[in-house]
Amino acid sequence: MNETLSTEVSVPAINGERLWQALMELALIGATPEGGCNRQALTELDREGRELLIRWCEAEGLIVRFDAIGNLFARRDGSNADADPVVIGSHIDTQPTGGKYDGCFGVLAALEVIRTLNANGIETERPIELVSWTNEEGCRFAPCMMGSGVFAGQLTLEDALSRTDVDGITAGEALAAIGYVGDDANRPGQFAAYLEAHIEQGPILEDEGKTIGVVTGALGLKWFDVTVTGMAAHSGSTPMHLRQDALLGATRVVEAVNRIALAHQPDGRGTVGAFQLLPNSRNVIPGQVTLSVDFRHSEGEVLEAIVNEFRQTLNAIARETGLSIEIAPTADYPPQHFAADCIAAVRQGALANGYAHRDIVSGAGHDAVFIGDIAPAAMIFIPCEKGISHNESEYATPEDVTAGANVLLHATLNLAGPVAGAVA
Numbered sequence: 001m002n003e004t005l006s007t008e009v010s011v012p013a014i015n016g017e018r019l020w021q022a023l024m025e026l027a028l029i030g031a032t033p034e035g036g037c038n039r040q041a042l043t044e045l046d047r048e049g050r051e052l053l054i055r056w057c058e059a060e061g062l063i064v065r066f067d068a069i070g071n072l073f074a075r076r077d078g079s080n081a082d083a084d085p086v087v088i089g090s091h092i093d094t095q096p097t098g099g100k101y102d103g104c105f106g107v108l109a110a111l112e113v114i115r116t117l118n119a120n121g122i123e124t125e126r127p128i129e130l131v132s133w134t135n136e137e138g139c140r141f142a143p144c145m146m147g148s149g150v151f152a153g154q155l156t157l158e159d160a161l162s163r164t165d166v167d168g169i170t171a172g173e174a175l176a177a178i179g180y181v182g183d184d185a186n187r188p189g190q191f192a193a194y195l196e197a198h199i200e201q202g203p204i205l206e207d208e209g210k211t212i213g214v215v216t217g218a219l220g221l222k223w224f225d226v227t228v229t230g231m232a233a234h235s236g237s238t239p240m241h242l243r244q245d246a247l248l249g250a251t252r253v254v255e256a257v258n259r260i261a262l263a264h265q266p267d268g269r270g271t272v273g274a275f276q277l278l279p280n281s282r283n284v285i286p287g288q289v290t291l292s293v294d295f296r297h298s299e300g301e302v303l304e305a306i307v308n309e310f311r312q313t314l315n316a317i318a319r320e321t322g323l324s325i326e327i328a329p330t331a332d333y334p335p336q337h338f339a340a341d342c343i344a345a346v347r348q349g350a351l352a353n354g355y356a357h358r359d360i361v362s363g364a365g366h367d368a369v370f371i372g373d374i375a376p377a378a379m380i381f382i383p384c385e386k387g388i389s390h391n392e393s394e395y396a397t398p399e400d401v402t403a404g405a406n407v408l409l410h411a412t413l414n415l416a417g418p419v420a421g422a423v424a
């Protein structure tokens, strides 16, 4: 990181109007009646979105390539051809009732950074690669973060390509159908740094009146299925003291999840999001309840402690009620701690522009969380209205979109080393 950037180099401002117009133009591809966007991965609309992005990249003189899972890379050469690139971007696929900003902001902010460098004749030492990862949302083809997951070795290419949609079409067939099967030889080598700008998808920045979130990492998560088993019986003929009511025990589990998460603030999260009753009949005492449990925290040891406390609580509930309670893990991702020099470059970008900012931990998954395992990475958050996303009403203000891109530009220059054009 170039510590002297802020004093030796005058960084130009990005063109907020040009960036906003690009966001609105991309959002026309798959536009929904309620003002959102439905451009799911590996569909015909995804192909159209990619074509527009490629056209914009090529107009800036970038060299566009694809790897075998269809991740797009667009290279702007640096003065040092041997230097590892600074990679910036996100994704352009959306949820079925998605918004205009989730993912697209990060890709188009990266494009705007390159447009600004070109317009101002600024050369960097390191190459800059714009990236648009395939299928971040994971709605047509699971899992989410598929392109970055394959890139980072979280899942194999064969596994990803064999995943099917509801019609039985494989991701491999869909990728071939839109014409974006590339070659892994097209990938950039080791990343010097990866930066991803994104809407927060949560309410914290708006609540505190902050413009920029300096993202220091992402919450780890542990998921479980919990099964509480009692005895189904007639609701009229079974006296209260002779019942084994699985639902009564399950409500205590729900309460415990909430209580344990609340005891580990500010980063603890605990959620029961799915709940099934057997037999689910008005006049039968519930015999079995299955529920999902989602625990998250920013520190691995704390997440471990949360789960230990939860297991002990389940044992106590089982002892006190006579119910049988089983717990089965279904997913386990450790917390991500982003790289100190990338975080510092983002913070410096916010400071240099005079934006109100705070450190923040991402509660949601992002491509940067996988890339952070294989390269120095960080993220830039901007507020989104009421924290709403994955929704057609998702909204970020033009001012915040502009601010996020200015921070991305500053951090990118910091990490890529400006060599010409920007010196004051």
Ligand SMILES: [Zn+2]
Binding pocket: 091, 102, 103, 136, 198
């Ligand atoms: Zn996203």
